[in-house]
Amino acid sequence: MMMKRILLACISLFFLGCGNFLDINPESEVVNDDMFSTAEGVEDALYGVYMSMVKEDMYGGDMSVLFPEILAQNFLTDEGYWIYLSRLDYSDVYARVSCKDMWIQSYLVISYLNNIIENLDQKSVKDFKYYDLYRGEALGLRAAIHFDLLRLFAVHINSTNENAKAEAIPYVTKYTFKVTPFSSVEEVYEKVITDLKEAEICLVEDKILMPKIRKGGGKGFTGARELHFNLYAAQAMLARVYWMKGDLTNAKKYADKVIQSEKFQFVDQEDLATFMKRRISLSETIWGLYTTEISSFLYDMHMVKTLMTLPSNWKLLYKNTEGPEPGEDKRLSAWFLSKENTGNSKDICVKIMDESNDASEYSGGAYFGFSMIRIPEMYYIMAEALLEEGDKEHARDYLDAVVSARGMVKFADRDTGKDITLDDIMNERRKELFGEGQWWFCLKRLNRDVYVHALDATLKGSDRIYTLPLPTEELDPR
Template sequence: MKKILLLSCVSLFFLGCGNFLDINPESEVVNDDMFSTAEGVEDALYGVYMSMVKEDMYGGDMSVLIPELLGQNFITDDGYLTYVSSLNLAAQPARYVVKDMWIASYLVISYLNNIIDNLENKSVKNFKYYNLYRGEALGLRAAIHFDLLRLFAVHIKSTDENAKTEAIPYVTKYTFKVTPFSSVEEVYAKIIADLEEAEKCLSEDETLMPDVRKGKETGFTGARELHFNLYAAQAMLARVYWMKGDLVNAKRYADKVIRSGKFRFENKENLATFMKRRVSLSETIWGLYTTKISSYLYDAQSLLFTMYLPNGWADVYTTTSTSESEKDERLKAWFLTKANSGLSKDIFTKIMDEKNDVSAYTGGAYLGYSMIRIPEMYYIMAEALLEEGDKEEACVYLDAVVAARGMTKFRDREGKLEISFDDIMDERRKELFGEGQWWFCLKRLNRDVYVHALGATLKGSDKIYTLPLPSEELDPR
């Protein structure tokens, strides 16, 4: 019988301080009275966030390494990862290398369900920030299930009806009982329901999150961009509906985030640094605090052969401007050429760099990684408007990002009468390079994929767009 992999004894991280920027993520304790105080609930949520930034989740593998290898933005010579890079996902080594993401994700989901269960008999009478606690837990539960769905299940438009019937388990109870697999449609419905409830619970963020954030905030209601906040719920709903193919609702939620006025594009002069090891105070809708993603992923490029740029990688940034002198500013801002053992090597530095000295960091932003940023909302708006036939307004939203990156707007380019869907896709890839999103863009469209390791193009299919379940999840033969 299929079963979820859980540890025999699940415990929550207990973090005994009010600000998780200073916590010790290694401390653990099982405390029956943990949820009797607001501090206990907050510590439990901090523990969840710190679990999420371990290497087998969003501290490396699930945020960047695996999806970027799948999307062919990087390739690898590292053992079992070569099966992922070559999209040979049916092979046993591929099953082995992605197993830890599955295990870690469901373990964190169990932590969240424990929090949610313990909040059921509580209210704002017990905890001043009860709605924030519940909203964050529900939103995180939905976000993690969503990533599991788009990694390990076929797309909702797959023609394999049997595969769509059993997608992933959507676990909503803190229990060791087996949770049956839900269909793709059912999982989407449950994700959306959790996110909609989270949006209601997190309404206080309208006042808690200032329009202009300066950083260095403390306490549970400070640094809300490091928590799953109101705008994270709305942005995730936009992303979920977009992946599902419902552009009407995707547009509705993307518009909410944009119209909130809480997020703005960073000055192009700061393009090389505003995401480097940090959560942007301007563009990040929701990010995770971590001090380690830089060293883990930078070393994977510079010292090891775990992740390196393929031949012709810079062609992604070819500009469609008619000006021969115009270059995409992101190309020189987010990559560098480094001498290594007498050879030159191209290194991706957009979200990481060689230096990882936390004590030397004096910037106002928080150390960490962006889970979702404002440019994505503009791409969703542009695509939705283009589908509706409003090409002029679609161009306005696409040009907003293009201009922020120092490029000539599409509407000002000679001979460019209107934008196309491919223009939006190209800009998505350029902007979100290294953030683990490109493979999902391809999967949504069932696009053919040129695989660098094979030197060949593989036809779009469930076979190359569905990670294998851990062997322990399969029915015994």
């Protein structure tokens, strides 16, 4: 079994070449008996996890942008293995090969986290000043990675295929040689939520550690909390998990916690073009991952090799949405541009990438990296939950908060007396989160039909198009 081989690999070497975290933290080390005897050792282990998460097989490429955006048809490709994903055709062996490394790397990192958690179980707050923060981060990260694996590789909880729902993914909580059996979709949700709720309790100190106005440049483990899985990351992830599950009552509860904290504000419109470009916003980012590499990865895929291209009709997403008054959706000009490439004009999404990857060129307070979750998503969840409750006026208020922040005419000021719809919220979600790897999950949650550009055909929503293939090794008899 693949899982057993992963765990065997972990015994010999824990973290491979993780490098420095923000250039201020010690390099990750090979695991030894003494690593968890000091706070510095625990922190090194956690830094190693974060640096492993930003490898291209995980959130440094495949899981954050490449795969979900191609699946969602936000980007097109005719490259080798990826073309099968662009067609939502997972029957070919190449589709399994494409997904294999993402699966392996995710469970490898989960095994690192389980090792940290098990060692922390033998300690207490008497041993480490920031014991609760260490434990909260590890539990939160374990939940977040499992949740994304669930969203990618398992059927949705509303599927009518009971056999498929009964065996979703393994939820691994032990650092062991033993093979972890698959849990059902419902069981994985329960375990994700349990870990996130415990993380929320452990991370309560972030109420103090994360002030409302953050200027960046934080040092030490309690500095730069946006780069750690923090209290508000736990609450925002709970909102996202409950939303994906279809429990809008609880989704609303946790989204409201994040909003009411008043720790996250929309950026000024004049900063719209730069606040996400290879950096983590100190205003909007609830949790982000530090890396200097994702910009070059995306630029190489999108601009240099032209392995990811925008569909011909992408601009229509940002048209005819500003209402009757003269105006524009400022995200159109801020996040996209046309550039000459080998003599041909090419539309590119510059939202989270930059031609330059020189860290010395940017001296502002923000950190290099990308956002895992941002404050606008909490407003969309609130809007949808209130709409379901029948509170259409307040639902519109939450949607309009994002709409007006992006320089558009509020829905309330458009057709008088017109209520917003779920489609209005979905359209705004897609425009705001374009390039951030979330749209495919929005479609999957509602089992929407998908127009597939490579086929010039619309595929009916089904488990088949919304469930990535497990690596062949995981299909061996257990």
